[in-house]
Amino acid sequence: MYRQQILDHYKSPRNYGELEEPTFTHVGENPMCGDTIEMQVKLDDDEEEIEYVTFQGDGCAISQASASMLSEKLQGMTVEDLQELDRDDVVDMLGVDISPMRIKCAVLAEKVAQDGADIYFGELDVDKTTTEDDD
Amino acid sequence: MGTTESAPLAVEDIRADFPILEREFDGTPLVYLDNAATSQTPDQVVDAIVEYYRTYNSNVHRGIHQLSQEASIAYEEAHDRVAEFIGAESREEIVFTKNTTESMNLVAYAWGLNELGPGDEVVLTEMEHHASLVTWQQVAKRTGATVKFVRVDDEGYLDMDHARELITDDTEMVSVVHISNTLGTINPVADLADLAHDHDAYMFVDGAQSVPTRPVDVGEIDADFLAFSGHKMCGPTGIGVLYGKEPILDAMQPYLYGGDMIRKVTFEESTWNELPWKFEAGTPNICQGIALAEAIDYLEDIGMDRVQAHEEQLAEYAYDRLSEFEDIEIYGPPGDDRGGLVAFNLDAVHAHDTSEILNEFAVAVRAGDHCTQPLHDKLGAPASARASFYIYNTREEVDKLVEALADARELFA
Numbered sequence: 001m002y003r004q005q006i007l008d009h010y011k012s013p014r015n016y017g018e019l020e021e022p023t024f025t026h027v028g029e030n031p032m033c034g035d036t037i038e039m040q041v042k043l044d045d046d047e048e049e050i051e052y053v054t055f056q057g058d059g060c061a062i063s064q065a066s067a068s069m070l071s072e073k074l075q076g077m078t079v080e081d082l083q084e085l086d087r088d089d090v091v092d093m094l095g096v097d098i099s100p101m102r103i104k105c106a107v108l109a110e111k112v113a114q115d116g117a118d119i120y121f122g123e124l125d126v127d128k129t130t131t132e133d134d135d
Numbered sequence: 136m137g138t139t140e141s142a143p144l145a146v147e148d149i150r151a152d153f154p155i156l157e158r159e160f161d162g163t164p165l166v167y168l169d170n171a172a173t174s175q176t177p178d179q180v181v182d183a184i185v186e187y188y189r190t191y192n193s194n195v196h197r198g199i200h201q202l203s204q205e206a207s208i209a210y211e212e213a214h215d216r217v218a219e220f221i222g223a224e225s226r227e228e229i230v231f232t233k234n235t236t237e238s239m240n241l242v243a244y245a246w247g248l249n250e251l252g253p254g255d256e257v258v259l260t261e262m263e264h265h266a267s268l269v270t271w272q273q274v275a276k277r278t279g280a281t282v283k284f285v286r287v288d289d290e291g292y293l294d295m296d297h298a299r300e301l302i303t304d305d306t307e308m309v310s311v312v313h314i315s316n317t318l319g320t321i322n323p324v325a326d327l328a329d330l331a332h333d334h335d336a337y338m339f340v341d342g343a344q345s346v347p348t349r350p351v352d353v354g355e356i357d358a359d360f361l362a363f364s365g366h367k368m369c370g371p372t373g374i375g376v377l378y379g380k381e382p383i384l385d386a387m388q389p390y391l392y393g394g395d396m397i398r399k400v401t402f403e404e405s406t407w408n409e410l411p412w413k414f415e416a417g418t419p420n421i422c423q424g425i426a427l428a429e430a431i432d433y434l435e436d437i438g439m440d441r442v443q444a445h446e447e448q449l450a451e452y453a454y455d456r457l458s459e460f461e462d463i464e465i466y467g468p469p470g471d472d473r474g475g476l477v478a479f480n481l482d483a484v485h486a487h488d489t490s491e492i493l494n495e496f497a498v499a500v501r502a503g504d505h506c507t508q509p510l511h512d513k514l515g516a517p518a519s520a521r522a523s524f525y526i527y528n529t530r531e532e533v534d535k536l537v538e539a540l541a542d543a544r545e546l547f548a
Contacts (some may be wrong), residue, residue: 007546032504033487034517060485061547105487 007064026116028129035059068110104131152177163497165369166532173524183429187422213428227410230377235343236266238362238377243270245390253279256305260285265506291318291467306336313345314474317507327408328357349443363486370430374423391416446475449524476523479515484547486518
C-alpha cells in the first residue's frame with residue numbers, strides 16, 4: 001500500500017502552505033483518525049477554473065499524500081471537473097489499493113475541496129467537512 | 136497442561152487449541168496482538184457452542200419439555216460458574232448482558248436515572264473507557280448530577296490525592312476501570328472502593344481488561360458492581376456479565392421489560408421475577424452464556440495466577456523491546472507494573488500507518504483512540520497503536536512486532 005509515490009508526497013508534500021489571496025479556504029477533519037486538512041483554492045477571474053491550490057494538515061500518510069497529490073491535480077481543472085471527482089478518481093490518483101477502513105483517509109482532501117467550492121458558491125452550509133460518517 | 140501455579144504456561148499446547156492462530160497471510164503466519172479488543176476462542180468453547188446447537192438448543196424457562204430443561208439448567212449453571220469464578224455469593228448476583236457496555240448501561244439506567252439528582256456526584260477517572268464515560272455523562276445530563284474525573288498523572292497512574300479530594304459525601308457512585316485499556320495501568324480499585332464506602336457511595340469496577348487476565352475477587356475488592364465481557368476471555372461475543380451485590384440489585388428497578396423478567400402480569404400491573412432473571416428480559420444469549428462458562432473452565436484449568444504471570448512477562452518484554460526505539464512514545468506505567476498491553480506511537484508515523492504496515496507483516500494490532508478519546512487528547516495524540524497479549528502469545532511474536540516496526544520506521548524515515 002505504501003508505494004514510493006505516497007511516501008514521497010507524505011515526506012515532501014507539494015503546495016504545502018497558504019495562498020496570499022485564496023478565493024476560498026475550507027477545513028476537514030476526521031476526529032477519530034486525527035486527520036486534518038485545510039485547503040486553499042484560488043479561482044480565475046471568471047470563477048470557473050482553478051489557478052492555485054495549497055493545503056496544510058496533519059495525519060496519516062494516506063490522507064496527507066492524497067491532499068498533496070490532489071493539490072497538483074486540481075490546478076488547471078474547472079470547478080465543474082472538481083465536483084465530478086469521486087472516490088475512484090482518488091484511488092486512481094493514489095495508484096494503490098486502499099482498504100475499506102482507509103478510504104475515509106484517502107478521500108478527505110477531495111471532499112474538503114468540493115465542499116469548499118460548494119460553500120463558496122452558496123450551495124452548502126457546513127463548518128467542517130468529515131468523511132468518517134461516509135461508509 | 137501443567138498444574139502447578141508457578142510453572143510457566145505450556146504455550147505450545149495452548150496454541151494447539153486455537154486453530155485460527157495457524158492462519159497465514161501470503162505465507163506469513165498470523166501474529167495476533169489485538170487481545171484487548173477481543174480474544175480468540177479455543178476449540179473447547181467452539182465445541183460447547185456446537186454441542187448446544189446440535190443437541191439441546193431450546194428456549195430457557197419456557198418449556199417443560201426435555202430440551203428446554205437441559206438448556207435451562209445449563210444456562211442457570213453458567214451463572215453459578217461465573218459467580219464462583221469472581222467470588223460472588225450466588226447466581227442472584229450475576230446478570231448476563233450483551234457485554235461490559237450493556238452492564239454499565241444497566242446500572243446507569245436502572246439505578247442512575249432513578250437515584251441521582253442535582254447535587255449528586257459521580258466520580259470517574261480520566262482513563263475511563265467511553266463505555267463508562269459517555270454513559271455517566273448522559274445520566275448526569277438527564278438527572279442534573281455532576282461527573283468528576285480523577286486525574287491521571289504523567290506516569291499514567293491515578294492521582295490518589297485527587298481521588299481523596301473528589302470523593303466526598305456528595306459522591307453517589309465511583310466508577311473506575313480496573314486496568315486501563317490504553318495505558319495498561321492497574322488501578323487500586325480496592326482502595327478506591329474503601330474511599331467510596333467511607334462516603335456511602337457505590338463502587339463500580341470496569342473489569343473488561345482485568346477479569347480475563349488475572350484473578351479478580353469481588354469480595355477482596357469489595358466492589359458493589361463489576362462488569363466484564365465474555366469475548367475478551369476466550370468466550371464468544373454477545374455475552375457480558377454484571378455482578379452486583381444482592382441487596383443492591385434487589386432494590387433496583389428493572390432495566391428492560393418483557394418476558395422472563397416478570398412474576399405476575401395483569402392488564403394493570405406486573406411484578407418482577409427473582410434475581411438475576413429480573414434483569415434478563417426476553418430470550419437471552421443462551422448458547423453464549425453456556426459457552427462463557429466453558430471459557431471459564433478453560434482459563435481455570437490453566438490457572439488465573441499463571442495467566443496473569445504470562446501477561447505481565449510479555450508486557451514487560453514488549454515494553455523493554457519497544458523502548459529500544461529512541462523515537463517511540465510508550466503510554467502508561469513502566470513495563471514491570473502494567474497489564475498485558477502496550478500502546479505507543481512512533482514519532483514520524485501515524486498510528487494507522489503503523490498498523491497498516493504491521494498488517495503487511497501479518498501482525499494484528501489495534502490502531503485508534505481505543506474508546507478513550509479524552510485520554511488521548513490529554514496524551515496529545517489523536518490515536519495510538521496498541522499491542523495486547525493473551526495466553527497463546529510468545530516472546531517470538533513480540534520480536535516479530537518489533538521487526539515489523541523497525542521496517543515501518545525505515546519506510547517513513
